[in-house]
Amino acid sequence: MSENTGAVTGASILLDEVTKQYPGQIKPAVGGLTLEIPAGSIVMFVGPSGCGKTTTLKMINRLIEPTGGKIVINGEDVTKMDGDTLRRRIGYVIQAGGLFPHMTVAANIAIVPKMLGWNKAKIAARVDELLELVSLDPAIYRDRYPKELSGGQQQRVGVARALAADPPVLLMDEPFGAVDPITRQRLQDELLNIQSEVQKTIVMVTHDFDEAVKLGDWIAVFDEGAQLVQYDSPERILANPANEFVENFIGSGAGLKQLTLTKVHEVELMDAVTAQPGELASDVLSRIQGAGASHAVILDSRSRPVRRLNRRQLSRLQLIDDTIDESMPVVGDRATLNDALDTMLVASSESAVVTGRRDVFRGVINVKTIMEAIAQANAMAEAAAGDAPVGLNSGAIPALAVANAVAAEASQSRDNLEQPVSAEEPR
């Protein structure tokens, strides 16, 4: 879930009774969908394969033309607007970044600014600014070609490219589907960091419900024909799935999934003894003995953790050197407690080092903190289940009823975001 720290630059989007009937198909892929996407929020589309998520997403930038209904962005009906002009105002990110292989990173990012006629100096400055934003050092990466980058780096460039002309809306079609789980977790954390700065309106298709819970301010759960089954906050969907379909979609361990709702920076981190290369190991050892700690965290000159040393390791050393331990469990403070637990399990460690913006050391998180949070989340989920809104479990599109029921409840909601309106015609 994103945090509203920056000024909202995103635009509201309204899908008004939108339909897509592909030629030769009996049923519409999307049938009369009404969906309000609030400015500055992240809305996640989830649902089974072929249910129409991508079709719905691509109708927003009219890569797919609707056969009925209207698309309204910031109050402006864009359904009849020139498609190319519209797409320059909407960032679009696909799996693996979708970069042009024969163009450098800088040239890929510069595509839309060039089309918009920006001058060279402005484009070069923007490319560097965006590479910094997605945590890639411009001096190292701007002249590289996509094949010289890892999957995660390509995806970062894809995000930078989509943000190039500062569009109010970002559409993302399974952007993190092709990367390994640890890279995916980092990219998700980074997206949340970026969103806290840029406050765009982001619509993302995902197959991964955990990803939807982690990133979404609102989750739209679709069934076949883009039939909207539930549209609500991650908390309320987990606590009160609208029906069995949503329950099945959430999968087992809904209680544990509540861990996905809590971010590392929301729990109290432990302080740790830190040291720098060049210090005497015996000094550091006496500091951790004094503090009753088991490890010292070694930081580089930019306060980034590079290694952990326990008492035994310290007792064998003279000077702390600048060795980097790639296997040290590290988790970003935007990561979820679920991610933190995974990181610890992979490293067979009871704790992980926590970093903030630009990988600066923030503290340490341990299994005990996470266990306490599980207990708390379970208690909260049970309490929330008591207020289940009425009428959520009927079949075809009770969405407006759902929206109304939840809107009544929204005033009591923990977050102050407005409940988005959602409705769809019965097929």
Ligand SMILES: Nc1ncnc2c1ncn2[C@@H]1O[C@H](COP(=O)(O)OP(=O)(O)OP(=O)(O)O)[C@@H](O)[C@H]1O
């Ligand atoms: N160009 C097309 N022509 C005809 N039918 C199409 C076309 N594109 C999609 N469809 C059909 O429309 C329905 C919705 O497809 P869509 O790709 O939007 O679903 P999705 O939920 O994004 O699926 P997935 O999760 O598998 O990507 C499917 O039945 C699909 O077969």
